[in-house]
Amino acid sequence: MKTTKRDKLKTAGWAVGSAADFLGLSAEEAALVEMRLALSQTLRSWRTKKRLTQGDLAKVLRSSQSRVAKMEAADPTVSLDLLMRSLLYLGATPKDIAKAIA
Amino acid sequence: MKTTKRDKLKTAGWAVGSAADFLGLSAEEAALVEMRLALSQTLRSWRTKKRLTQGDLAKVLRSSQSRVAKMEAADPTVSLDLLMRSLLYLGATPKDIAKAIA
């Protein structure tokens, strides 16, 4: 979790669209980060809309509360795979996911 | 590579839209498979449009020809992460990716 502070800094005070490139990130890496961010926010909004706690969602996913927290924090250790799988298990469709990252 | 035959079977004779659920896959798993399929096809079409060989693309990605082949075959051992990263490095945007999976 060594990049946590940077990430918090990054997501803290900035508009979503402009996030994630004032460090030495290539365009591709920046796009990846923004996608991770977009998906994590979408995940949280779907979860809260369903009035589930992170623990509840963890049970659905057969994962753990801490991992859900990391997903929603767009922690660098969570993959896009996991984020997408989680959204699908929350009832989102590929279309919803597409809308989130577009 | 133990599920190779199933995958080949799966992708071989069927229309794209209907693929990937005539085995015991949950809706979520099926959606995941279809996304992998859609991305792999998109990857191939972007690569060929640019007239690159799998080897060329591998060099861009700092990967190997065999992995590129597996990506385009939607091999179960390639992650959505890798597919997306590859598309981005081919010049695709998140919007393009969204369009592919929608």
Added chain:
DNA sequence: TGCGGGTATGTCAGGACTGACATATGTTGC
């Protein structure tokens, strides 16, 4: 103030993914 439910952060063993290599299977032009 202290409690209780919810969320965040750090860590780690084990499993999944990756790049690389070897090799097989096309495919094209001679």
Added chain:
DNA sequence: GCAACATATGTCAGTCCTGACATACCCGCA
């Protein structure tokens, strides 16, 4: 037929991701 090139398939050691646990932080409430 056979090179030369492109793509496919199998395998494996090293790396990264995952779930789980521990623990800290944050409220709202009594």
